[in-house]
Amino acid sequence: MFDFRPFFDNFDQILEGFWATVRLSALAAVLSMIFGTVLVSCRVSPIPVLRAFGTGYVNVLRNTPLTLVLLMCSLGLNDELALKFSGSNSTYYWWAVLGLSGYTAAFVCEALRSGINTVPLGQAEAARSIGLGFTQSLRIVILPQAFRAVIAPLGSVLIAMIKNSTVASAAGYAESASVMKDILDQPSFTSGAIPLFIGIAAGFMILTLPTGFFFGWLHKRMAVVR
Amino acid sequence: MTGSEGAPDPTAGDGPDDLVPERSAAGSGPLVVVEHVDKHFGELHVLKDINLTVNRGEVVVVIGPSGGGKSTLCRSINRLEPIDGGSILVDGKELPQEGKELARLRADVGMVFQSFNLFAHKTILENVTLGPIKVRKRSKQEAEKHAMELLDRVGIANQAQKYPAQLSGGQQQRAAIARSLAMKPKVMLFDEPTSALDPEMVNEVLDVMTGLARDGMTMIVVTHEMGFARRAAQKVVFMADGQIVEENTPDEFFTNARTERAKDFLSKILTH
Numbered sequence: 440m441f442d443f444r445p446f447f448d449n450f451d452q453i454l455e456g457f458w459a460t461v462r463l464s465a466l467a468a469v470l471s472m473i474f475g476t477v478l479v480s481c482r483v484s485p486i487p488v489l490r491a492f493g494t495g496y497v498n499v500l501r502n503t504p505l506t507l508v509l510l511m512c513s514l515g516l517n518d519e520l521a522l523k524f525s526g527s528n529s530t531y532y533w534w535a536v537l538g539l540s541g542y543t544a545a546f547v548c549e550a551l552r553s554g555i556n557t558v559p560l561g562q563a564e565a566a567r568s569i570g571l572g573f574t575q576s577l578r579i580v581i582l583p584q585a586f587r588a589v590i591a592p593l594g595s596v597l598i599a600m601i602k603n604s605t606v607a608s609a610a611g612y613a614e615s616a617s618v619m620k621d622i623l624d625q626p627s628f629t630s631g632a633i634p635l636f637i638g639i640a641a642g643f644m645i646l647t648l649p650t651g652f653f654f655g656w657l658h659k660r661m662a663v664v665r
Numbered sequence: 666m667t668g669s670e671g672a673p674d675p676t677a678g679d680g681p682d683d684l685v686p687e688r689s690a691a692g693s694g695p696l697v698v699v700e701h702v703d704k705h706f707g708e709l710h711v712l713k714d715i716n717l718t719v720n721r722g723e724v725v726v727v728i729g730p731s732g733g734g735k736s737t738l739c740r741s742i743n744r745l746e747p748i749d750g751g752s753i754l755v756d757g758k759e760l761p762q763e764g765k766e767l768a769r770l771r772a773d774v775g776m777v778f779q780s781f782n783l784f785a786h787k788t789i790l791e792n793v794t795l796g797p798i799k800v801r802k803r804s805k806q807e808a809e810k811h812a813m814e815l816l817d818r819v820g821i822a823n824q825a826q827k828y829p830a831q832l833s834g835g836q837q838q839r840a841a842i843a844r845s846l847a848m849k850p851k852v853m854l855f856d857e858p859t860s861a862l863d864p865e866m867v868n869e870v871l872d873v874m875t876g877l878a879r880d881g882m883t884m885i886v887v888t889h890e891m892g893f894a895r896r897a898a899q900k901v902v903f904m905a906d907g908q909i910v911e912e913n914t915p916d917e918f919f920t921n922a923r924t925e926r927a928k929d930f931l932s933k934i935l936t937h
Contacts, residue, residue, distance in 0.1 A: 485763065564745055565782035565841075569796035569848055570772025572765060579799065584786050663785045664830040 445631040446638040449622050456618030457642050463535055463614055464601045464646070470540035471600065472593075475547025480577060482552060493548070500545040505538075505606045512538035513610035528611075535607040543600045550592045554585030559665075587661045594654025598647045615639060694757055695720045696852050696883050697742060702751035704737060711737050712748070713907040719852070719900075722881045726894040726915070729904035730930060735887040736779075738904065739856045742885065743774040756851055772800050775845030775853035779860050781837040783829035783844070789816065790825040793844045801848065808847070815843040819873050835866030839873055846877075853877070855886040891934070895919060903927045 481493030512534040516522045524533035558581050566576035608617030619639050697719040704712035711734045719725050727735045740746040744760050744767060753760045761767045783792050793812035797803040816822040819839040829837055838858055845853055859867045871893050878884060878897040894901055894915050901918040903911040911924045922928045
């Protein structure tokens with residue numbers, strides 16, 4: 440029952456799967472931070488249209504299952520509407536990146552918004568009183584302090600995102616979970632499913648545990664003393 | 666005084682002479698004109714038909730009981746509080762609506778807060794240079810040179826690389842004054858600048874303010890410091906219940922107030 444042979448026999452394939460996971464989550468991490476920052480800027484903006492857009496976006500994406508978002512991207516936008524990034528299979532990679540980033544951005548936005556609420560009102564008043572405009576106040580004074588206040592929660596959002604990246608297998612992108620499924624589906628595979636699960640789980644922990652520790656450390660280091 | 670921390674020299678009246686902006690060609694009339702200003706907070710009528718004129722180089726002290734509208738008036742002059750009616754003119758121009766115009770006006774109106782409000786994630790030097798670099802588009806070197814002169818003037822040049830939380834309240838407030846001065850404002854608003862300070866730190870801040878007044882800075886100061894009002898102000902405005910009850914010279918006001926409300930207030934604070 441605890442026969443790790445299937446795991447090590449397919450080790451190259453599994454490594455390749457994890458490399459695909461890393462490529463997907465790394466880019467989605469960067470993009471979701473950027474989208475999330477833009478979204479939160481909309482949500483606190485004095486312009487009602489932008490505020491409505493931010494609120495609408497967050498409420499739709501945050502309340503839609505990720506599987507649906509990714510299938511919408513791959514089957515809906517890519518296949519049905521033929522909005523393709525490229526002619527080859529890499530179009531599914533790009534749709535997975537976009538779908539996962541767009542989904543995670545809603546959570547990044549909400550984490551940042553709670554960060555903004557920790558910044559005392561006086562900071563914004565002081566920024567305005569020296570002549571900074573809304574965007575400058577947000578960029579130079581408010582957001583840097585908001586970010587520092589929510590580094591640890593953002594770490595949790597990223598960990599969830601790395602694990603969520605397995606859903607991309609449903610949308611035609613071959614990452615670690617889809618590699619695992621392929622191995623399980625091989626006709627020659629008879630036993631060793633549990634060791635395979637354990638191996639893949641360990642692989643994810645290798646990605647997520649350091650992410651959590653790093654963000655926890657960063658949170659302490661960057662904390663704003665008041 | 667602060668002992669080793671280099672308290673500001675009260676005789677520093679002849680500090681850097683670029684502190685007070687040159688009198689511009691347009692600058693002839695009064696600098697701040699408040700006319701028939703009304704403001705409500707919900708049901709509460711906090712400013713009732715306020716009229717006030719502040720001339721160039723004048724120091725106006727606003728005193729009165731808590732909840733009388735002093736802070737609200739002070740904050741409405743750079744539109745941190747929007748008003749419901751009336752008009753406020755700064756250097757002949759009416760306060761603009763939110764936007765670039767308003768930001769430009771705020772750059773010319775310095776503001777010092779009760780709770781200092783230094784940018785917590787930036788050093789003292791960065792706090793002072795931020796406005797000149799981002800708003801006035803000065804070069805970093807130029808801004809830092811001027812900032813160090815100002816920090817030296819308020820007596821905390823040796824704290825320039827520290828973060829606000831590492832400084833005492835008095836030092837933070839002096840840094841906040843330097844941050845406002847760095848914009849070379851036409852007028853400075855002080856919203857109870859010493860109310861959050863430990864008693865032994867009040868004087869170091871008041872000394873800086875007295876020096877500024879002596880240099881001819883136009884100042885509107887909301888304060889409970891009667892000594893400062895006597896020493897530095899040309900005009901005392903007594904506010905209660907959202908109205909300006911009395912406007913007088915400091916000497917007249919403190920020795921011979923015209924209104925019963927002011928006499929009553931003074932008797933309560935001056936007898937102990």
